[in-house]
Amino acid sequence: MAPEDADKRAGFEAEALVHLGALRGLALRLTGGDEARSDDLVQEAVLRAYRAWERYEPGTNCRAWLSRILRNVFINEYRRREARPAPVPYDEAAEAPVFPRLSAGEDPEKSFFGGLVDRAVVEAIEALDEEFRVPLVLSDLEGLSYREVAEALDVPVGTVKSRLHRARRRLQNRLYEYAREMGYVR
Amino acid sequence: MSDGTGTHAGSAPRGSPPEGISCEEALARVYEYLDGELEPGLHDRIRAHLEVCHRCYPFFDFERMFLEYVRETGRSAPGSEALRERIVSLLADGAG
Numbered sequence: 095m096a097p098e099d100a101d102k103r104a105g106f107e108a109e110a111l112v113h114l115g116a117l118r119g120l121a122l123r124l125t126g127g128d129e130a131r132s133d134d135l136v137q138e139a140v141l142r143a144y145r146a147w148e149r150y151e152p153g154t155n156c157r158a159w160l161s162r163i164l165r166n167v168f169i170n171e172y173r174r175r176e177a178r179p180a181p182v183p184y185d186e187a188a189e190a191p192v193f194p195r196l197s198a199g200e201d202p203e204k205s206f207f208g209g210l211v212d213r214a215v216v217e218a219i220e221a222l223d224e225e226f227r228v229p230l231v232l233s234d235l236e237g238l239s240y241r242e243v244a245e246a247l248d249v250p251v252g253t254v255k256s257r258l259h260r261a262r263r264r265l266q267n268r269l270y271e272y273a274r275e276m277g278y279v280r
Numbered sequence: 281m282s283d284g285t286g287t288h289a290g291s292a293p294r295g296s297p298p299e300g301i302s303c304e305e306a307l308a309r310v311y312e313y314l315d316g317e318l319e320p321g322l323h324d325r326i327r328a329h330l331e332v333c334h335r336c337y338p339f340f341d342f343e344r345m346f347l348e349y350v351r352e353t354g355r356s357a358p359g360s361e362a363l364r365e366r367i368v369s370l371l372a373d374g375a376g
Contacts, residue, residue, distance in 0.1 A: 103371055114364055119357025133363050140367050191307075193342040207345060212353040219354055233315070234347060235354050240317050259311050266346060 106147050110140070113157040117164055119216075123231045124168050127220035135171075139164035161236065169246045172228070182223045189263040192270045197280060209278035210269060218268040226261030229254055234262075301329045303336050310343050 117139060121132035143150070143163050150159055196206060219227065232238045232246060233254075240258070244251045273279040306329050312318050313326050330337050 099374075106371070107368065111364065111367070114367070115357050115359045116355060118360055118363065119355045122357060123354065133360065133366075136363060137367055137370070141370065144371060191339070191343075193339050196342075207349050210349070210353075212356045215350060215353040216356060219350075231354075234350050240315070255312065255317075262311060262346070262350075265350065 102147060106144055109152070109156050110143055110147075110150075110160060113160050114140070116157055117160055120161055120164055120231070120235065121168070123216070123219050123235060124165075124228060126222070126224065126227055127217075135164060135168055139167050142167065165232070165236065165246070173248060179224060182225055184260070185264075188267050189260050190267070191263060192266045195270070206270075206273055206279055209273055209276060214269060214272045218265050218272070221268065222261060222264060226257055226264055229257045230261040230265065233258055301325050303329075303333060306330070306333070306336050307339060310340055311347075314340070314344055314347060 114136065117136045118132060121135040121139075122129070125131045125135065139160065143160055146163075150156065192206075219230065222230065228247065229243050232243045233240070238246070240251050240254045243254045243258075247254070270279070306313075306326050309318060309322070309326060313323060316323075318326070330340055
């Protein structure tokens, strides 16, 4: 191996591979917890990043740069897939706001969020139908605007708006059910 | 929509919805508002509504906390030593 290759690899390992956990988290959320598919996605993204490493500007946000590459790999694959699952029908019970059901008085927000554990949130995100999960991950975890999500998924902005609204309410209701099962909200 | 009525009885002073926005209309836009995705005029009217509506404000506050909570906790991932090793060895084999 030429010395410059060894340098490149050492630099890449030090700066990029420290974000492997974050990339894996993003891939798992996007694929709904499919570990094998997530690992393939991460591997593909990391190899692409390595090939483009000369274009990475040192000192800029490396995790954001890698996440963007991973998102693109995922979105290309997502858009190539012709078959889409049928739209999930509106479900009033699963999509109603949770706030009115929390007991007033003793800071229900704190007791609600305070009792949740990260694992419950992660599992609830991964359990969402793809139609809701992908826009939610792109918006809430990746910080994309409605327009950016719409372009990525090739759907109108209005569709993103409504899917995101329904996704968040579905997530909220799952967490509320979890909180009730754990017994810290009534 | 100045004749809209609030969904929460007593939320609007003297029966008229604050800033011409009913609670129902404000609540339907909660995520667009929190995401900063509304056109500025409507955003300002909802903000003004929230300043005086004691029923909508805690609702919005809860949704804001919910989104922050998801952002903060939703990323966590168990590391994978196997994946790391697989990638490091691909790089070493000159997969780049």
